[in-house]
Amino acid sequence: MPSFHNGDVEIAYLDEGEGDPILLVHGFASTKNVNWVYPTWVSELRKAGRRVIALDNRGHGASGKLYDAAQYEIAIMAGDVIALMDHLALERADVMGYSLGSRMTAVLARQSPQRLRSAILGGIGIGLIEGGGPGENVAAALEAPSLEDVTDPVGRTFRAFADQTRSDRRALAACLRGSRRLMTREDAAGIAVPVLIAVGTTDDIAGSADALGKIIPGADVLHIPNRDHMRAVGDKVYKAGVLEFLSRRK
Numbered sequence: 001m002p003s004f005h006n007g008d009v010e011i012a013y014l015d016e017g018e019g020d021p022i023l024l025v026h027g028f029a030s031t032k033n034v035n036w037v038y039p040t041w042v043s044e045l046r047k048a049g050r051r052v053i054a055l056d057n058r059g060h061g062a063s064g065k066l067y068d069a070a071q072y073e074i075a076i077m078a079g080d081v082i083a084l085m086d087h088l089a090l091e092r093a094d095v096m097g098y099s100l101g102s103r104m105t106a107v108l109a110r111q112s113p114q115r116l117r118s119a120i121l122g123g124i125g126i127g128l129i130e131g132g133g134p135g136e137n138v139a140a141a142l143e144a145p146s147l148e149d150v151t152d153p154v155g156r157t158f159r160a161f162a163d164q165t166r167s168d169r170r171a172l173a174a175c176l177r178g179s180r181r182l183m184t185r186e187d188a189a190g191i192a193v194p195v196l197i198a199v200g201t202t203d204d205i206a207g208s209a210d211a212l213g214k215i216i217p218g219a220d221v222l223h224i225p226n227r228d229h230m231r232a233v234g235d236k237v238y239k240a241g242v243l244e245f246l247s248r249r250k
Helices: 032-037 041-047 074-087 100-111 136-143 153-164 169-178 185-189 209-213 236-247
Strands: 003-006 009-016 020-025 050-055 093-098 116-122 195-200 220-224
Touching: 003 074, 009 032, 009 041, 009 074, 020 032, 020 041, 020 074, 020 100, 032 041, 032 050, 041 050, 041 236, 050 074, 074 100, 093 100, 100 116, 100 185, 116 236, 136 153, 136 169, 153 169, 195 209, 195 236, 209 220, 220 236
Parallel strands: 020 050, 020 093, 093 116, 116 195, 195 220
Antiparallel strands: 003 009, 009 050
16 A cells, blocks of 8 residues: 655555546545445546545554644644645645545635645535534543443444444544634635535534535535435445536536
């Protein structure tokens, strides 16, 4: 598996296929494989003639593990994406995030619009601005001795997911505490690249897709029917909507 260093942090990534590049940024406690390879995003995008690049975020997967929450500030994490683009000599790319990855993508769309041909924000709605997402209850669940010690239902969901993916739970707790800064309404309204917002209709973590769509100028909104935060990732409606959106960027 290829990797590079952004400063002292090793970042693992995959780079497959040929064509216009799309860079995929996974969600909290996930990995590039869990979020994008296993749900067949990589293969589907390659079939559509795209070069597909996906990284393991710092603290996740095969990338470096850090235990200082300050090292996971959202802009620092987003900087790993730009560093990967620089490493691969990519001037511009479509960027698709999911959940935390979408928070990172939104920061890039606001701060580095010249590097993004478009931004796809999966698994995040108005929670980008008004909260939502895992809180201290999830950090505590990650640090608990075992799943049986966790009583909070949301905490149990994330702890079980972290155990399933064999994640470094201490690094994840630090990431959670460091990456919770919200985007301001003004910054979201200042995003000037084409945006697709895609959220499951039963997702109680992301917040309203329509509410965010009213703030980001010209944003398209895709409702993924009858899918919650975890199950929307591999949904065929999500994939079809993304491919249609990308086809309009040519």
